[in-house]
Amino acid sequence: MAHDFIKFPELTNNQLQQHIVSPHPQITMDIFVKVVKVVDGDTIRVEWDERDFDFPVRFLGINAPEMNEGGEDAKEYLRNVIEGEEVLLKIDPKQRVGKYGRLLAKIISLGMDMGDAMMRIGLATSFEGRNEGKIPDLNKTLRMEQWF
């Protein structure tokens, strides 16, 4: 089945190894981009000179609350600090593409890791710690349905 490049502009590492031909350059190393929109507390849309469309980038290694869970502050902070600015996307070659096909990157603005900055002021948590403090879903954890 052909890859839907409009919905998922990034190819995963596996797909790159399969030599799927991409209509636009794939991102495998650090690049400078312009932030055109902040989508939420951990996703932005950016423009890159080598592509004629803007695309989403998910912050690597952090997790901000969803918009219906108090993520407005994180989004507002990012809008105030990096919207319209040029930032460096630092790509981890082993974790280039995440869930939902978004590019993953550390976002560096004026030498500062914006993910770290957001964690430092309490607007985001580390990705590993995203479920800390949440009440576990016992139905899911114990798979209770299997007993009935």
Place this chain on the structure above:
Amino acid sequence: MAHAGLWATSTECIAKAGANYNSTAVVDTMINEFCLQAENLINSLTRYNWSDLFTGPATTTTISADVWHLLGLAESALVGKWMLAYKPTGEDGAMSRIEFEDRINILRDDFLFAISILRDKQVQKFMQNATI
């Protein structure tokens, strides 16, 4: 010599550097130079000329004392870090690497925390508009 830094006093910077920094070598002239460099760095990092807004506790008329200490916090943390780093083994030459790194990390974290806040344009507006 008059203190050249606008936002943090030498006393504040010395307090941030903490005990056992090399006070023989790191004299007031040097602290002043560090302060000016720190202020330039903070202005550039936040892309806002705080030095125009805040000309020092004695002279300022444009920014409230309720908010300008944040600038002093950022500046003194950075200057304190540089003062400590001048001689990582401390004045007595016996500061351990672990203690030195711990202290540097605390100051670095303080500085980055303050900068993360100062970069927010809403905070910049808030500080400009805080009642004097």
